[in-house]
Amino acid sequence: MSGIDYKDIVLRKALPDESDRLYDLVTADERWTEFNAPYFPYQTPTRDSFEQGLFQDLLEGRNKKVIEYRSQPVGTVSCYWVDENTRWLEAGIALYDSRQWGKGIGKQALVAWISHLFDTCDIARMGMTTWSGNPGMIACGESIGFKIEGRLRRVRYFKGTYYDSIKLGVLREEWQQLYDMTERR
Template identity: 50%
Template sequence: MMKGKKEHVSIRPLDETDLEVVWHLKFKASDQSYRKWNAPYFHEHEIPLAAFKKRYVQDDAIPPKLYGIVIGGELKGTVSYYWENERTRWLECGILIYDSRFWNGGVGTKALSLWIDELFSHIDIPRIGLTTWSGNERMMRCAEKCGFTLEGRLRKVRYYQGKYYDSMRYGMLREEWQSLLQHSTE
């Protein structure tokens, strides 16, 4: 987080204009340091804006898979979900804060907590998963602070810059989230 400032953090669905901002943050912004932490062992190539928009503009009947993280009134990141297996109702979520000035200050924890609540409120699932890698200690701490449980560690399956890392699989059950909410209001 920017030093000396406690910013208001919220999440919201994105419109087409917001998608242009996210595309710019993802591919054109001068601060691309997020790439060192967001699964850097995969090589993501820039896609045209139209293709990026097509990926996320969808029928209103489906809960949007991508929300914006708004910090101090500006779009600075995204939270998302995808189906690991929709037939078996296995859902995974993720978070990206593109602007590194907002790392390490609780913004990610707040945004991820809001996203978990949104997902459990609008999708009938018993569990939310989150997968990261052992090189991303901030993401592991964020998941744990939000109440996720480390459910599995796949050892040495992520190779990056000459070193092997573990894949870290976290999960949270609906009843665990409800218990956390209940205890936070007491």
């Protein structure tokens, strides 16, 4: 199966026969929901809603892809237009299996994904948004070349505490200086 290969990971479309496997990945260890915008209501998807939603997006593989590490799915990368007319694109990542955290998988997946998006989209900048309650995501973004471009103070209220919304970004020319676009192929 073709995908985007980079070091120890592959970003790829979902396979038609792996709905159950990916559903179990997303729902078995929901620790990821503590960091992935937990101030928005989350409910474990039903199998049917998963198959009609996220799984369909992963099968299509355009705006969402499976992260495979050592031949095992461990998460997803995604992108969405904040404003397609002005070419404002944001990226995201979710590592569902908490046993895989801290291994550099997220960094590798984001380098491959951001490089792919710069290769395939006519954009000058790539953005990511997180919150101050997710210092690991902030550190990951900064470690691969993103800069904190904005901080909206105390706009995320969660479990009795206010948190900041953090905007990170990297310009195409900054990315090209950091990553040889041919080294990941």
